[in-house]
Amino acid sequence: MSVSKETWQADGREIEAIVAGRHSNAFAFLGLHEVGEAQVLRAFVPHAETLHAFTLDGEALGHLIPRHPAGFFEAKVEIKDRQPIRYHAKNAGGEWDVFDPYTFGPVLGPMDDYYIGEGSHLRLFDKLGAHEMEFEGIHGTHFAVWAPNALRVSVVGSFNEWDGRRHPMRNRMGIWEVFIPVLGTGTIYKYEIVGPNGQVLPLKADPYARQAELRPRNASVVPDPTPFTWTDQKYMEERAKKDWRRTPMSIYEVHLGSWRRRADGGFMSYDQLAEQLVPYAADMGYTHLEFMPVSEHPFDPSWGYQPTGLFAPTARFGDPAGFARLVNAAHEAGLGVILDWVPAHFPTDDFGLANFDGTALYEHADPRQGFHPDWNTAIYNFGRKEVSSFLTNNAMYWLEVFHIDGLRVDAVASMLYLDYSRQPGEWVPNKHGGNQNLEAVAFLQRVNSEVYRNFPGAFMIAEESTSWPGVSSPVYAGGLGFGFKWNMGFMNDTLRYMSRETIHRRYHHNDMTFGMVYAFSENFVLPLSHDEVVHGKGALLTKMPGDDWQKFANLRAYLGYMWGHPGKKLLFMGQEFAQREEWSEARSLDWWLLDAPAHEGMRRLVADLNAAYRSLPALHERDCEPEGFEWVIGNDHANSVLAWLRKAPGADPVLVITNFTPVPRSGYKVPMPLAGQWVERLNTDAGWYAGGNTGNQGVIEAYEVEGKHWPAEAELFLPPLATLFLKFEPSKGGATDTTRSNPGILGGL
Structure with missing residues (x-):
């Protein structure tokens, strides 16, 4: 039975809805549909005056009847096999072809x-x-x-x-x-x-x-779908075998837009950074580059911490393939790449995630949960499975698509506490009445678990500034599941100490020793990050007291202390050559300073610290375990001297000793774990570093002693404001004993 024209033709109200953009289900109306026994083709092609339909292989299906002057057409057709339809449209100005999107099936399954x-x-x-x-x-x-x-x-x-x-x-x-x-x-x-x-x-x-x-x-x-050709297979294979807790990790934190600018003041491209930044960091002996957020963001002074495009490498420096080439170049040079990642909050720009579908979709609707008072940003609704999935997928995207080695998760403390930066009455307790954000905890545990399960050798680092327990403990043990945590306490205590006049340091000795009380409660990274050299805080050099010579000596001694201290290392760009000006994202680092011996000396020191840290197992193999550390001198307040032993199974021990006063100390007696020769592996006062070039002529002899806590003793010359690394040199043919008087101290490791 034939279908009357009036029956198969579309209802005028639905046509008006399409033309007005009010139709809620265009796929149910446009394209090819069966109406009764008829096959009906409907199309909305603005500007078309006539419209002819063709199959994919060019078979003519006839012309469509105009039903609305805005460009709505329809017609009865006969098609044996459902397939995409091509229209040939004409008007007074010309003609064109268009494929009908509504004759394709769904891509998602x-x-x-x-x-x-x-x-x-x-x-x-x-x-x-x-x-x-x-x-x-x-x-x-x-x-x-x-x-x-x-x-x-x-x-x-x-x-x-x-x-x-x-x-x-x-x-x-x-x-x-x-x-x-x-x-x-x-x-x-x-x-x-x-x-x-x-x-x-x-x-x-x-x-x-x-x-x-x-x-x-x-x-x-729409990105280029061409797969990137990686040449970092060797690096990725070696990465998969590493236990980063027992592997050297020295991180160079970089803001890509201000590390170095072009001669015209413009940004360097990803490819230019691959050509210049990568060999520089590799030559300096770093193991990893850490990029401040590269996700797309609209506002330069946010440094990327208010991202609007979590999956898009910023266009400031090139296209996604350019960013892949930068990572690939880093891997080929033996450098890992860490990204700062921001799942805590997002900006409220109209074009972004805020009120995305007309509702609070990604954020909490209640501002007590969904609005961040410090940053005027929206807080993700971590309890919503789609939001948790969005962020988890984003983490995995960077590690899979761009071979990223680790994510440093920003502002974790703001995620963990419902009352973060809020007064009483301004936050909503959890179901138990507490201030812990249980949904955020579950999200962090999920994303960390998925990363470690899917990407061998990759790691997650938390920027978490409170004493939340188990940040770097496994999820199965009740922890958050991070691999590492930034040690904000170390940074705060030690910089406060270093900023004091040297004559007053004896009264604040505990600032430099307190960190060892909790040093192994987490797997720590010791950070001297961008946060310490902005917003009026000045550069690291300007935090140091004294005249210019003392400032440099203080900073050299401090960096030596830090590299000898248990924990992984992180230094923000420019501090390796003692940048004098506070960092600004709007200009390049002051590379011209390297023409001055003191600044070039600082750069040489950091390179040598990295070399010592990487080459001496005692300095890195037990970074996160108490068996790798032992105090030698922890209570010499009067002289502001600290000394400790770093050790690892089967490795020559290293003694680290620091004199935090400008007073040279001759004949300073130091207990030693082993009698014999100890080589001055590093001296921050060396002339090579523009120091005073005083020391111990490269070798110290430790002599056996009776009736004392330690089996040996040495007399040292301690240069002013300096740190020494002394490595034990075992006699030829003799095995190294790193256990001193207690043979069980490293047993079972």
């Missing part, structure tokens, strides 16, 4: 629906966002975005005149998707979202965008 709904999908970065692909015989781009409360979501860009009526998406359980033929690499796009109240929201950037426009523009960009 039922397993995606299931795992997305469960919140356990670990490949979301391959499914959501924009992905150029071949689909059903046509080249184009698939777009997908989570917006469960939206009435309509459309992809807009210059390709459709930013017209949200043109490419509304298919709603699959809150995930909206559409495959748009022909579009590809470099296409600029955003999402137009109609919120639950019918209001059209400000255009939104793609939360999963892998590439973004250079600020001040903020649209997303």
Whole structure:
């Protein structure tokens, strides 16, 4: 029985809804549909006056009847096999072809629906966002975005005149998707979202965008799908075997925009950084580069800590492939790459995640939980499975797609405490009435577990400033599951001590010894980071007391103390050559200072500290375990002298001794664990470092003694404001005994 024209034709109200952009389910209306026994083709092609339809292989299906002057057409057709449809459109100004997005099937499948709904999908970065692909015989781009409360979501860009009526998406359980033929690499796009109240929201950037426009523009960009060719297989294989707790880790923290600028003052590209930063850091002996956030962000003075594009390497320095080349170059030079990662909060820019689908989607609706008073940012709703999955996928994305070696998680304390920076009445207790953010804890445990499970040799570092227990303990033991934690207490105590006039240090000796009380409660990184050289704090050099000579000597002694102290090392760029000016993201470091001997001497010292730290197992193999440390002199307040032993099984022990006064000390007696020769492996007062060039002529002899706590003793010359590393030299053919008088001290390690 034939179907009457009136029956198969679309209802005028639905046509008006399409033309007005109010239709909530365009896929149920546009494209090819069966109406009764008829096959009906409907299309909305603005500016078209006539429209003819063709199959993929060129078979003519006839012309479509115009039903609305804005460009709505429909017709009965006969098609044996469902397939994409091509239209040939004409108007007075010309003619063009267009493929119908609504004649393609969904790209996402039922397993995606299931795992997305469960919140356990670990490949979301391959499914959501924009992905150029071949689909059903046509080249184009698939777009997908989570917006469960939206009435309509459309992809807009210059390709459709930013017209949200043109490419509304298919709603699959809150995930909206559409495959748009022909579009590809470099296409600029955003999402137009109609919120639950019918209001059209400000255009939104793609939360999963892998590439973004250079600020001040903020649209997303369809990335080049060409797989990157990595040549770092050897590095990655070796990384997978490493236990970083027992491996040297010396980190150079870098802000890519201000490490060095081009001659014209512009930013260096990722490739230029690969050519200059990588060999510099490798030559300095660092093991890792740590980049302040590279995720796309609109505001330069935020340093990247207010990101709007978590999956997109910032366009300031080039495209994603350029960033991959930078990481690859680092790995080829033996350097790991750590990224600062910001899952704690996000900025409230209109084009970002805030109020994404017209509701508090990524953030808490209650400002007592969802607004950060310190930074005027929104706080993620960690208890929402989709948000936890979004952030977990982001962490895994950087490690998988860009071979990143570790993530340093910013502002962990603000995540852990519901009352962080809040007064009574300004926060909501957890279900037990406490101030712990149980959802954030669960998220951190999840992301850490997934990283360690999926990426052998990768690690997670927490910037956590409180005494929360078990930050770097495994999740199965009740910890947060990080590999390491920044030791903020070490940084605060020691810098406070170093800033004091040397004559007063004797009264604050405990500032330098207190850290050992808790040094092994976590796996610590000792950070002298960017936070210590901004906002009026001055550079490390200017924190030191005394005249210029003493400032340099103090800083050299301090860095020697730090490199000899248990824990991994981190130093912010510029401090390795004693930058004088406080750091600013708006200008390059003062590289010209290296023309001055004192600054070049500091650079040489840091390189030699790294070399000693990496080459002497006693200095790194037990960085995180108490068996690797023993006080030798901890209570010489009067002279401000500290000495301790670093040791590891089967390794020659190293004695570290520091004189924190400008007074040279001759004949200073030091207990020693072994009699024999001890080589002055490093002396921060050496002339090579622009020091006073005083010391012990390179070798110290330790003599056996009777009736004392230690079996041997040596008389040392302690240079003023200096640190010495003394390594035991075993006699030829003799085994090294690192246990001194207690043979069981290293037993079982």
